[in-house]
Amino acid sequence: MRNRRHNLITAVAAIGALTSLAACGSGADSSAPGSGEAGGTYTFWDPYPQFDTSSPWGELVAKCGSDAGVEVKRTSMDTTDLGNKALLAAQQGNAPDVMLVDNPVVSTLVEAGILNKTSELGLDTKPIQRNILGAGEIDGASYGVPIGANTLALYYNKKVLSAVHVDPASVKDWASLTAALRKVKAAGMKGITFSANNTEEGSFQFLPWFWGAGGDLTELNSGQGVAALSLWKQWVASGYAPKDVLQNTQTTTWQEFATGDYAFGENGTWQLGNADKAGFDYGVISIPGRNGGSAPVPTGGEFVTVPVQKDASRYDVSKKIVTCLTNSANLLSTDNTLMYVAPTATVQAAQVKSDPRLKPWVRAVAAARGRTSGGLGTKYPTISQPMWTAVQAALSGGKSPKDALDAAQRAAGKGN
């Protein structure tokens, strides 16, 4: 018996040694190929699994690689996966050479110390609109080049609004919007749909109202914050908005709007392609601020980043790939495929010229703010999570907007 146990222990020890050896081996392998030589393989990650290798995006990535004299191995994954996978890859020492990430993730990756500054790489970010670039800036340094931007606005159903004699141009502030919703509801139709779910999407959709009231993310429970949440709560409580906004993703909230029953739907630039397929006349207005004007909206969209490599000689080629992906001609075609607004004024002008529907979106993007901007950085995630929890708690009737935001502020304060 004792003998057997002894054997078992040796066996386990041996296996432990073996597996750790294997782990070292694979780590060394993956960083080895291509280093120093001309040519070789460069790894590239993006959150666009909807585009395969034969899509224009897939071909562009491959072409930018061959132009730089290397082969690009592209891997696509879901946007929520990408951040976690990037952290794991960096821990194993095999981060990709070039990576496209959703803008609020940039600050997390910078905090982890795995992204290079654009200035150190010598990438030119001057032509890029300040507020779009800002979403990828931490402590004054920029860590990526935006590939495009998107943001939120209100889609409206022309038929529903004309049936209740509401002129969309008259919707200028919260009061006129709520009045329009009241009329729609009184006529037996449905008012507005949005996403207030238990994830970052919920915060993303709430921010235009929060900022539109003049709210500040460092003080969630201010009067302005409470006003924004009270507006949403009032809509849900009066039946202007459906109860299932609590579960809606931005995709399902679009599906609700696409039924044609709703007067308004809060959604993003990326739904424009679907809007044409919805089969009814629609329009787009900016999300109104509390007392008029357009509310500041959060920027969405991805940044091209260059993760830190052990072998600094790889950066030259990576830089060529990034420059290629973000030159004006390529930005135009990429942003048209993605239905994004380009980050530079020249390309925006070209986009609007070819597709006038983008005009309100260009205006919205110009007024947009990065979620991690204003010095928040990685504090944003610790604020965002309590914020969406507060929205859920208030809309479900569990708490009053004030109580919910008080609790959120306490939780956010602890998280810092």
Add this chain to the structure above:
Amino acid sequence: MTTARVDYRSPRSPAAFAATGTDDRTDASVFRRRQRRRSRLTALAFLAPLVLYLAAFYVYPLYRNLDLSLRDYTVRSFVSGDAPFSGLDNFRTVLHDLTFGPAMRHTMIFTFVSIVFQYVAGLALAGFFNRHFRLAGTLRALFLIPWLLPLIVSASTWSWMLNSESGVINYALHLVGVSPVDWLDSPGWALTSVIIANIWIGIPFNLVILHSGLQNIPGELYEAAALDGASAWQQFRRITFPLLRPVSAITLLLGLVYTLKVFDLIWIMTKGGPGDASSTLATWSYQLGFGTLLPKFGPGAAVGNILILIALVFGLLYIRVQKRQEP
């Protein structure tokens, strides 16, 4: 081990025999020693695949999880791998978090209510199908459907059915004149809704195991009881239930472990919401580790370990109970 040794006594190794050409005593002892070492190596070789498997898929992940929960990981130290040891700090953070109380309560309610209903329904159905009527086999197979469906399918279907705007359940309630219920959107109902869905998913498992248990009870016992004039209830109380006890115990324990860690169902249906009205330890652990833009691996792993600990306690309890049952 001994059988392996017996095997090696047989002259199967010509090389070994060639080495022991003479009848010398020392040679013989060397031979025996060599043989022993050889058989030990063979035994190790047989053991290796299993140990390798256990080490790679059980020991190492458990060790990593424990390590994660005992260090102060930030995203930076996660990447550089130099997170300072922080003892039980993560556990302390988690225990003092405002979410801990509700999450623990929801986990317990979710688990025990699910198990009780699954077991009762499973037992009732098992008894029903044990009566061997026509089409019993077909019907029983139909009851297995919840088990065969991928969880993402059944959970999404439940969440559509329970949708407060367009769900078929609210429509049915409307037809019979009951006002609609916000199944997934109100804090009062969300937990109930996910429990209902989980009971539905768990019934087949209970049905199958309890049914096979019932079939192992000899029919003569019931005949004898019937001759003695025992009623159906008495037969159940005095024969079925006691004889089914070992099977029941394992069903309940496995159900408990499965239910404690249910994550996907709740995540798909409510994401733990609204607020944290249906969050359990499992969803909270995921929320901490992966649910926000800034992962908190340490506290997330700590919650996971608490969950494992709870399962372990019940596992040990089961073993004790089983030992007591075997005289």
